[in-house]
Amino acid sequence: MFTKDAHLKRNTLSKEVELAPTRDGFGLGLVELGEENDDVVVLCADLADSTRAAKFRDRFPERFIQMGIQEQNMANVAVGLALSGKIPFVSTYAVFCPGRNWDQVRISGCYNNANVKYAGAHTGISVGPDGATHQAMEDIALTRVLPRMTVLVPCDAEETRKVVHAAAATPGPFYFRFARAGTPAFTTAKTPFQVGKAQLFRDGKDVAIIAAGPIVHAALVAADRLIEKNISCRVINSPSVKPLDEKTIEKAARDCGVIVTAEEHQVAGGLGSAIAEHLATTYPVPMTFIGMHDSFGESGEPAQLLKKYKMDADAIVAAVHTVLKKKRR
């Protein structure tokens, strides 16, 4: 079952597991942080309720800046605040930041080494009915290529709350993403979290599933089902896409011999790519990638889309079977 140190909820795999959108963790984390640190400022581009930045606005109106629909300006007003000693959180949909304003993020944020925290909302295919325009599937790629940038992808609301605190405590530009739909809230306050670290949620020896974001829960579901087929899966939660926990990933490659990566993101440039890039030069093993394969999404309910675009537990089970066929004997 789950590793003891992971401190996951007992009902993680039951139907009764509580659902909460990861964006709720963002709102809660911001309010906690605002209480602790007067330098925290939140900027928002006309989406306060949707991103949950409104939680901070209602508590600390004097430290909230309504930017209107100005993502480019917002990114750099944040830079000015950061250069003056503030810890600004820039919040909007990830398709707009880092999508719309990537040049600002690159030069004024990263090259400038500004202490700006970029909070990308509505990421992944599970954005749902709004369709492809609003489903951020490229944001990890866009941020991960930037020198000095830290990139985090939390798996549930609680981990998102922790990431907000980590963002404030980590100097320099910092991107993290979260999602719209309610997803299993399965980690606890005791679940370990640290920038640069992956956590073993379930141990296993035949295949390692390394995932980030709410899809980590689907990986646990898949691993549970594969037990019936006598396949032992190691499930690793890897919220820290950059810096990557190279040690844990390399160990998984050596111990298990094959890897499945899973994320709600384009396969090109995401977590899976980061892992493949590292293993290619250290301990190459056969891999299969769960994610978007070079296409745009569409409107639909989250569960329908996750099924259609093969980013659910069924798809992970299938990927495990595929990758096991490539395993070197």
Next chain:
Amino acid sequence: MQRLTELDDLKRMANTVRQDIIKMLLAAGSGHSAGPLDLADIATALYFNVLNIDSKRPHRKDRDRLIVSCGHTAPVWYAVLARAGFFPVEELKTLRQLGTRLQGHMDRLTVPGVETTAASLGQGLSIACGVAWAGTLDRLAYQTYCVLSDGEHDEGSTWEAIMFAGHYRLGHLTVIVDRNNIQIDGPTERIMTKEPMVERYEAFGWHVIEIDGHNIEQVIDACSEARAIVEKPVAIIAHTIPGKGVDFMEFDYRWHGSPPGSVETELTPPKDQQGAVALKQLRTLGGRITNSDL
């Protein structure tokens, strides 16, 4: 650092800065000439008179901030920073060379006194808005200045920032627009209409002052007026002559992105003499000083 209060001293410093620019560009073999030369009077007025800064304590919390948005005008800012004591004048000749702190476009992390990394146009005013906002949050009395090129008013992001500053009435923010009427591909009004610039700023809630950007007294006076206006942001439209001080460069957009020695027309000296001719013109104030030693 030395604050200059006599107009003659300021004019002499601006001339020295122009010579520094030519020497830097000659050594580098690439870079922008027209903008840096036309900004020399404004940059000198700012660093040697207007700004409340101290080269020995470049990070003092209550210092005035200058955010340069047009990063390609780096040579003029490097020259005034060096002359103001932020780093050795000797270092100017390393511009754009491997291993230098003086990158082609300004890098905050390497050059003392540079407030922000800049280059991609249309970004600086947003940063200045954030700096001004932080000053209000912290109840610090500093003034935030931002130098914009006229060309970067083509960028939508510049107008986002103009709208934002007007909306929130950022009173401790002063923009200086280098209105030199050129951009890389030609005269500004041919490439993309900028006028009516005064009315555009006013429509966004700004107070506007127009000055001759080569009249140092006017630059200083306009900055004083801008500081006194606290209920809205102020734009100083500084009319300048691109390439100011070197006759074969003046008014010619082809010198926007080119160093001395790189452009030859019927008006210019041969390429290999352009640097020497430019420096002599500056030293002799365009031939008005006839002392043979020069």
